[in-house]
Amino acid sequence: MKAKVVILTDLHFSKSANQAIPERKGEFADILLLRAVHRLNRYIKPDLVFIGGDLLDHPEDADRLELLSELKNIIDLIQTPTIIINGNHDPARDIFESVIGEQPDFLDINGIRFVPFFDPEKPGYNAFRIDDELARMRKLGAEFDGPLVSLQHVPLFPPESAACPYNYTNADEIVKIMHEKNYVLALSGHYHKGFALLDYKKRNYITGRALCEKPFGYAVIEIDDKGKVNCEQENLAMPEELRLVDHHVHTKLAYCNENMDITKSIALGKMFDLDGIVVSEHSAHLYFNRENYGQCLQYLEGMASNKKDDRIAEYFALYANEADDFCRLGMEVDYDQNGQGVIEPAVWNNVEFRNGSVHVLKSLTENPDMKAVEAEFLFLTEAVAASGVDVLVHPFRIFRRRGLALPSHLFATVVDILKPYDTAVEINYHTNEPPPEFFRMCIENGIKLSLGSDAHNLYEVGEFYAHLKFLQKIAPDFDLHDLLIS
Ligand SMILES: [Fe+2]
Ligand SMILES: [Fe+2]
Ligand SMILES: [Fe+2]
Incomplete structure (x- = not known):
């Protein structure tokens, strides 16, 4: 058994162009998302779509709920299960879920368990997983036979592998649980350049590229029930x-x-x-x-x-x-x-x-x-x-x-x-x-x-x-x- 998961992340939707960061095309995020959704439904047909946060560019703007709801209408067209988490550019979880819908504690798909985490931010665009969430991570791992995947906004990886400039301030502790409890993959967003599959000491780490920046990328990841992970990067842009x-x-x-x-x-x-x-x-x-x-x-x-x-x-x-x-x-x-x-x-x-x-x-x-x-x-x-x-x-x-x-x-x-x-x-x-x-x-x-x-x-x-x-x-x-x- 295999599960195919696609990560779409960092849409940064906004009604106006971001003058300070012109390469961020958040003003086209609805069109980019719709293009991705049609491609997924018609050709890629994943088992799960993970939307990895930063759906919005400005979480404080007056139109934030309206924008989220526009994206939610597009997300609803996806013909497979979805898990959607908020990022540091989105409103707090309760407000976010009031529009996007309450997200599951976990989803089991084709013998693989996907577990989303809504972790607090730390200075320097980093994040932290609190004790209760570490306990949930252990518990969901202990009661499941197959491989698990940890889903979060900020990249999670062993600090010594230096995969990107952002990480969890308690990454060592989380990675240790990944090894103890058969979490074979940590799948994240947030770092717009992303990083391809990092296979490190029998655990895998992927950060999806931002959908709102050229070449408007996403990753198609296959995980089998033995925990083997494969990852293809694709783009909405043409070669x-x-x-x-x-x-x-x-x-x-x-x-x-x-x-x-x-x-x-x-x-x-x-x-x-x-x-x-x-x-x-x-x-x-x-x-x-x-x-x-x-x-x-x-x-x-x-x-x-x-x-x-x-x-x-x-x-x-x-x-x-x-x-x-x-x-x-x-x-x-x-x-x-x-x-x-x-x-x-x-x-x-x-x-x-x-x-x-x-x-x-x-x-x-x-x-x-x-x-x-x-x-x-x-x-x-x-x-x-x-x-x-x-x-x-x-x-x-x-x-x-x-x-x-x-x-x-x-x-x-x-x-x-x-x-x-x-x-x-x-x-x-x-x-x-x-x-x-x-x-x-x-x-x-x-x-x-x-x-x-x-x-x-x-x-x-x-x-x-x-x-x-x-x-x-x-x-x-x-x-x-x-x-x-x-
Ligand atoms: Fe025509
Ligand atoms: Fe025609
Ligand atoms: Fe972010």
């Missing part, structure tokens, strides 16, 4: 050397956007070490109001419709007001049922990057005739490619969204359609799982790939965790730069 571009970021003009904001998308793209972003709004959302869009007039009538409400100028103005060199202006072009792009030629010419998508098929009725659906799908896919877009976005997603089996027998046909037009294809995980076999065929045929987050919420901007794992799996021997559009 800087890859110089990745997010070619598909929505704006506040999308009807389906949740909190999009070009200025913040740019800030996040920079924080996550991207090389740039492309804002790419649904053309149909810009030409039709919500109601007419809901009636699919963009598809049924297209640009010939007399019910268009043009927000194109608003889109261009938004970009002009908020974008800088890091951001290019794009469009996600929709198509009508005759395969005509829902976009005016002048607008087409005035954007720098064009994504093309198939969002509607009239043949997709309640009991669809799949032959007709496939024929219409191929017709529109060819129309997208022939129109000259840079990228066909989320290929085949329309089948998945309708709960239909993926027509893998069409993969080769779509490759043959795209090739002569030099159209790239997008790896897209937004309500989607890209089919590996199709992308393998694209690579074999020299079709370029585009990375798109399809961000409708800021936490998604530049989130290519799954995209990079996917590429490692389907094309392990390729240089990424040979595969991706430049």
Whole structure:
């Protein structure tokens, strides 16, 4: 048996930037946490998430409970048990727990016991474990057969190992109990640089890096029932050397956007070490109001419709007001049922990057005739490619969204359609799982790939965790730069 635990720590959430410590991005802590939570739920699937304190930056501020409650709403999305402790930047335990919820004395998961400690601070950003808590630590160890983990905010480690500048003033005494009672790991936060797994005299010590500072790290730790500990450090930021571009970021003009904001998308793209972003709004959302869009007039009538409400100028103005060199202006072009792009030629010419998508098929009725659906799908896919877009976005997603089996027998046909037009294809995980076999065929045929987050919420901007794992799996021997559009 094994338990996988992830530590997220030191969020330092605040409504304003910390002027004295600019590298601390606490003003983005809610977005960083949400990004981590979605990654954990969808891909990492831990058995326990430990939130190691300093959720806030200023524990005395008037809005402290409001901020804690905003974070609590995000923490509630975590699909596994959590243990959350306060740090020296958080309110006292009773106030903290009145918002975050009362925390357990311990949690037993897969044969491993996790014990949180809420220890008082000592000068110099150190801490101290009082006698009652030492007694609790011994008792919980004595009555449990398997390995235990001590969870606390301030780093705990044998002082002679000198792992970091902060420690417990009675660390020797606590470490002694760790040896007596089979505590195999001390897992802490507080020290923003963190330290990787320190394996010292058969006991393990880890301090997680701060989630609020570049590269926005967290640790994934596996502990087996023999007490063996393994630790991987991961980051929310992308590997800087890859110089990745997010070619598909929505704006506040999308009807389906949740909190999009070009200025913040740019800030996040920079924080996550991207090389740039492309804002790419649904053309149909810009030409039709919500109601007419809901009636699919963009598809049924297209640009010939007399019910268009043009927000194109608003889109261009938004970009002009908020974008800088890091951001290019794009469009996600929709198509009508005759395969005509829902976009005016002048607008087409005035954007720098064009994504093309198939969002509607009239043949997709309640009991669809799949032959007709496939024929219409191929017709529109060819129309997208022939129109000259840079990228066909989320290929085949329309089948998945309708709960239909993926027509893998069409993969080769779509490759043959795209090739002569030099159209790239997008790896897209937004309500989607890209089919590996199709992308393998694209690579074999020299079709370029585009990375798109399809961000409708800021936490998604530049989130290519799954995209990079996917590429490692389907094309392990390729240089990424040979595969991706430049
Ligand atoms: Fe701290
Ligand atoms: Fe789309
Ligand atoms: Fe999109």
